[in-house]
Amino acid sequence: MTRFDAADPRERQKLFAEAIAAHRTRASAFLTLEAEHDPDIDGDDSPAPWVQFAESTFNLDVDDDELDRLNEVVDDFPAFRIDQLESPEEAEATNVRITARSDANRLAAFADRVFRDVYGRDDDYRVWVAAV
Structure with a gap:
């Protein structure tokens, strides 16, 4: 992987899929995606939302x-x-732990929906791959 953040919807999907592929190739313990902190959504004292993926499981707090x-x-x-x-x-x-056995593109689509639909991020939210 050469980049670790994206804000454009198409670039985010690509970033997520590449990060998942890198996680699988490296057989790393987990992959962590973290959205940019938004005080209007998260509050001042709350951390930014994150999603972890390991093997075939998503892990997140809600x-x-x-x-x-x-x-x-x-x-x-x-x-x-x-x-x-x-x-x-x-x-x-x-x-929450979610079993998700699918290809990298489908997993990427799910992660993006979590940030947008669950955590209330706009279409142009910025996300980072914090760990691979």
């Missing part, structure tokens, strides 16, 4: 409203399924 939206996105990807929800009492979020 609040209750985001979980509802995530269920809708997963419904649009029949080969994907939510396998695990963890909500520790002291945490404000639910950790």
Whole structure:
């Protein structure tokens, strides 16, 4: 990989697919995608949203409203399924694990939908590949 961020929808899809391919080629422990912090959406003290991918599993944290939206996105990807929800009492979020066995382009499309539809990012949001 030669670039690690993108804001254009087409370039983001390409970035996600390339990062997933690099993750698979390197057999790395995980891949982390992180959206640019937006105080209007995230609040001042909240971290920017992130999505991790490892082998065939997406991992992300969501609040209750985001979980509802995530269920809708997963419904649009029949080969994907939510396998695990963890909500520790002291945490404000639910950790979600989604099994997703598919090609890099379909996985990339899912990740982009998570940032846009679940985390409320605009079409021109910036994202970074934080770890491969």
